Amino acid sequence: MRCLLLYYSLTGQAARAVDLAAQACAQQGWEAVACRMDFASPGERPARPLGIAGSKKWTQGAQRGMTLPLVYEPAAAVGEAYDLVLIFSNTWGGSPSVPVRSFLESGEARRLLAGKPFGVFVICRRLFEKNLALTRSLGEAAGGRFLGGEAFMHPGGQIGSLIQTVTYINRAGPPLRRFLGFPLPAYGLSDEALARVPVFTRALLERV
Template sequence: MHCLILYYSMTGQAEKAAGLAADAARAAGWDVTCCRMAMSDPADVLARPMNVAASKKWTQGAQKGMTVPLTYDPPDAINGRYDAVLLFSNTWGDHPSVPMRSFLESPAAKAVLSGTPFGAYIVCRRLWQKNLDIVRQLGEAAGGCFLGGEPFMHPGGQIGSLIQTITYLYRTDGGRRRFAGFPLPRYGLSDEAVARVAPFTRNLLARVSQA
């Protein structure tokens, strides 16, 4: 059984989750191909520290359904046929990231997903439901068979995680530890989210194996 793991990652969190899923899939006996998406125009490549203009452009772009040309690493990964596809979708605003939507609305998605079971991992700070709904809708529109999806979130409450994310994206260090005297959660996936990646992956792939 052959599984494709497809992700975009700016800060490394989706990549971390994708790596954990790959390990779980291999342990379950699957052949795994990991593929990283990137925006093909060098001017569109995102990196820390971000600025307000870039943050606004890409968040609003995600909300409006913006798509851009993509590259894939390895390039031939999306030309294969798979028994399952696992999609790792970052939340920008409350929508899928521009790279994930760009893939899902591309001819490549139809080639990869047609008749193929797929699962969705929503890697996010808080808002995730609309992201998951859109990934499911677009994946099914491309011909895929939805297996299930779950959020994998950052630690801390709504306000603390928001402050930490904003300051982390606008800096080059590990983020602030305190704001106005109050402690902030660390940036990145929570320990609980990390622990759920492997069992969720096993559950998704077991459904495919048993079908």
């Protein structure tokens, strides 16, 4: 049995989840193929620090359903057939990130998902409902059969995680430990979220 793990990752969080999910697939005797997507035009690729203009461009772009041409690494991975496709969907502006939406509306998605089961891992600071619903409906529109989706979030309360994420994305250097004297939660997926990745992966494999 073969599983494709498709992801984009600006700050490495989806990539961490993909590594854990691929290990879980291998432990269940599945062949796991991780495939990273990015914008085809190097000049379009977002990088930290995004700055205010960059944050606005990508947040609003995601909310408005913007899509751009993609490249895949390894490129051959999207030309093959799989028994299950796992989509790691980063949240931008409450919606699927622009690269993930670009995939979901592409010819590659229609080829990979036609008649095939897929699962969704929403990678986010906190907002997941709209992203999960959109990733599901776009995957189904591409012909896929939705097996399930779960959210994987950052630690901390609403305000602390928001300040941590916004400052991390918009500044260079390591995450802030404090803001105006108040301690901030760590940047990135929580230990609880990371521990759930293999559990949810195994549940999806069993549903195939």
